[in-house]
Amino acid sequence: VPPPADSHVDVLIVGAGPAGLMAATWMSRCGIKTRIVDKRGTKIFNGQADGLQCRTLEIFDSFDFGHRAWREANHMLEVCLWNPDEQGVLRRSDRVADTPSGLSRFTEVVLHQGRIERFFLDSLKEHSDITVERGVLPESITLDDVDAYDRKAYPITVKLQHLTEEEAIPAESKVHSNGSDVQNGLFRSNLAKDDTEGIINAAKKNPRAGSLETVKAKYVIGCDGAHSWVRRQLGFAMEGEQTDYIWGVLDIIPVTDFPDIRMRCAIHSENSGSVMVIPRENKLVRLYIQLTTTEKGEAQYDRSQITPEMILKSAQKIMAPYKIEYTYCDWWTAYQIGQRVGSKFSKNERIFLAGDAVHTHSPKAGQGMNVSMQDTYNLGWKVALVAKGICDPSILKTYQSERRKIAQDLIDFDHKFSRLFSGRPAKNILDEEGISMTEFKDTFKKAQLFTSGIGVDYGTSMIVAKEGDSTAQGDGTNVSGKKTQVAGKQSLSSVIKIGTRMPSFQVINQADARPWQFQEILKSDGRWRIIVFAGNIKDPQQSARVHALGETLSQSESFLRRCTPAEAPIDSIVEVLTIHSAPRQEVELSDFHEAFHPFQKGIGWDYWKIYVDDMSYHEGHGQAYKNYDVDPEKGCIVVLRPDMYVSWMGDLEDTVDMQNFFEGFLLSVN
Ligand code: FAD
Structure with missing residues (x-):
């Protein structure tokens, strides 16, 4: 079917890597007219990025495909550090948990990018008619x-x-350049010269070339990787280091006497460099070796020098006296990477850049794919809700203010970690040029909160109402010029932090006694959420407070009514969820005001809105109030963004503040 000659879309996404697919997934869940195009004729099948951090798994779970990644992936639980001892013999010097306990319901896992892209593609198919062109x-x-x-x-x-x-179909993917059946990533590697211009020119000259089509879009999201064509059209620079690092990556089923081959390892040899060992799914193990460095802008490194045999030889030297061989190699690559951040992430809040298009760094901490997906996880719902007329366009400014800082932090971390990873271990405390292994371990441990993605803490803006934060981003005004800074009360919990993602603890459904991890209820469907910690509603005074809140939310002039189209269910823009702390068996659903369990014509009462912090039949007590550090008598209100980040907190009576907060960005439709 020929493409339409002139088409209009709300959102056009350029590039269907992890960042582009995440953006498309939001659009599919929010019902936005979207197209996503990719210059490649095929998706990738193996190799590429592999580590999935806890926060990414929480996000996948909120889109209902977290279980697929969790089941298929290899779970990485321990990191072993190997260094030469005083005699120069390689020894295991330490073991550290890969993910600190209590950080998330998930731990770090490893699965190749092709499978992850598959989960996205299946999900797009299930929820929309968006297909990658x-x-x-x-x-x-x-x-x-x-x-x-x-x-x-x-x-x-x-x-x-x-x-x-x-x-x-890229030329190099048709014939494997090493002359074997082993797939390599060189054709997608940036060691290969960027072929975008060439592809455009070839298409122009080729008599068989298909048509040229004009598309009009409200928004464009450039997710077209490190060479980003979109970024170059906007004239935005990549700022940072002049040095590029060349990495060799080998995915093999190893034959070895090295005892920790199924652990994640950082192995520092005395004089032959370092190797990172990543145990993978399907018995595979990935070896990462930094091969050399080169100056940015220099002629491309001669990649024909890099072969799987050469990468293996380097690993053998570093891992000696242990032996390592392989009989099966699944994939290998070499790629060149610098530590750089894009100068700007958006042009007039109409054209956006995300993922590798605006940040590049080394692969050591498994961040590339995760941070790229988290960029568009941050951006997607904002664009969708603005396109739908639910939110004020000024929220789009928060994309750059929130994500550019993360990219900068990532580069700073990568800098520090690169030096520690690639340096020679110190021979003794007087060896100042060598790397201290204690420092390596400390840096690794400190970085875990950051690398897991859980440490993300967005600064004050019109959608993050921190108290006394003078670093307000944007000018804090909305379209009508109204000042929108309304501070939330952080003092109500030391665990639920404004600017960070809502942690998860077990709660029980009041109506059917089923236990849930609270995050499981926070689906990524584009809705804002008001979490009412209703406290002890058996206490008449507390019950009256909760009832009064229900009354306020139900009034026709409440923001909840005004932002929801008259014909739409009352929870379609902002969903109210309740967790109370009274004994489940002494409370009835009907004790609550209808605002907390709305009645919908033709559907009946909503039984999935009210939860309780109580003992379950089979899975113990979640102690949610204790774990969330919320007063079990008086409770509080927590407002969550559609991406699960905490926006605002207040007491049950702070309804005027909450209304002012929402009115800063929610548009009135009634
Ligand atoms: P990409 O995954 O690069 O996706 C960009 C997409 O845009 C591609 O599908 C491309 O075909 C398409 N595209 C490009 N230009 C255009 C255009 N002009 N028009 C239309 N489409 C276009 N990270 C790790 O964490 N661990 C690793 O082991 C690792 N290994 C890597 C190996 C290689 C060879 C490469 C290139 C990267 C590796 N990375 C690794 C980095 C990781 O893959 C990226 O950080 C991640 O894929 C970024 O996602 P993205 O969607 O931003 O970009």
Whole structure:
């Protein structure tokens, strides 16, 4: 079927790697008219990035495919540090938990990027008609100078080139360059020269080339990787180090006498460099070796020098006296990477950049794919809710303020860790040029909160109401010029922190006694949430407070009513969820105001809104109030963004503040 000659979309996503697919997933869940194009004719099948951090798994779970990754992946629980002893003989010097306990319901796991992309593709199919259009790439992009708040405008014009099948398959993937059947990642590696211009030119010249199509879009998200064509069109620079590192990566089923081959290991040899061992799914093990460095902008490193045999030889030297061989190699690659961050993440809050397009760094801490997906996890719902007219466009400014800082932190961390990973171990305390292994371990442990993704703490903005934070981002005003800074009360809990993601503890459904991890209820469906910690509702005074809150939320002038279209269910924009602390068996659902378990015409009462912190039949007591550090008598209110980050907190009576907070960005439809 030929593509439409002139089409209009709300969102056009360029690039279907992890960042692009995450963006598309939000659009599919929020019902946004979206297209996603990728210049490649095929998805990737093995190799590439592999580590999934806890926060990423929580996100996958909120989209209902976390279980697939969790089941298929290899679980990485321990990190072993190996260093030369005083005689220069390689010894295990330490063991550390890979993920500190209590950080998340999940721990770090490893699964190759192709499977992860598969989960996204299946999910897109299940929830929408969005499909990745392969062999399609933009040839030009222009942005009209329109009012950022004009929601009806399609200010972006993109010309899309439809390639023939022949053009869309990279030459190197047709013939494996090492002459064997082993797949290598070189054709996607940035050691290969960027071929975007070449593909465009080939498509122009080729008489079989498909059509050129004009697409008008409200928003464009450039997720087109480290060479980003979109970034180059916008003229945004990548800032940072001049040095590039060349890494060799080998995925093998090893034959070895090294005892920790099924553990994640950092092995420092005396004089032959370092290797990172990552145990993988399907009996595979990945070896990462930093091979050399080169200056940015220098001629591309001659990649023909790098072969799987050469990577293995380096590993053998580092791991001696242990032996390592393989009979099966699944994938290998070499790639060149610098530590750099994009100068800007968006043009007029209409064209955005995400993932490798705006940050590149080494693969050591398994961050690339995770941070890239988390970029568009941050951006996707914002674009979707603005496109739907639910949120004020000014929330889009928070994408750059929130994510550029994360990218910068990542580069700073990578800098520090690179030096510690690649340096020679100190021979003794007087050896100042050597790397202290105690420092290596300390840095590793301190970084765990950051690398797990759980440590993300967004600064004050119109959607993160921190108290007394003078680092407000943006100018804190919305479209009508109204000041929107309303501080939440952080003192109500030391565990639920404004700016961070909502932690998870077990709660029980009041209606059917089933235990749930609270995060399991917080689906990524584009809704804001008010979590009412209702406290001890057996106490008449407390019950009256909760009832009064229900009354306020139900009034026709409440923001909840005004932001919800008259014909839509009352929980479609903002969902109210309740956790109380009274004994479950002494409370009835009907004790609660209807605002907490709405009645919907033709559907009946909603039984999935009220939860209790009590003993379960089979899975113990979640002690949610204790763990969340919320007063079990008086409770509090917590407002969550659609991406599970805590926005605002207050007492049950602080309804005016809460209303002001929401009115800063939620648009009134009634
Ligand atoms: P990408 O995954 O690069 O996806 C970009 C997509 O955009 C691609 O599908 C590409 O075909 C498409 N595209 C590019 N240009 C255009 C265009 N002009 N028009 C249309 N489509 C376009 N990270 C780790 O954590 N561990 C690893 O072991 C690791 N190994 C890697 C090995 C290689 C060879 C490479 C290249 C990267 C590796 N990374 C690794 C990094 C990790 O893969 C990235 O951080 C992650 O994939 C970034 O996701 P992304 O969606 O931003 O970009």
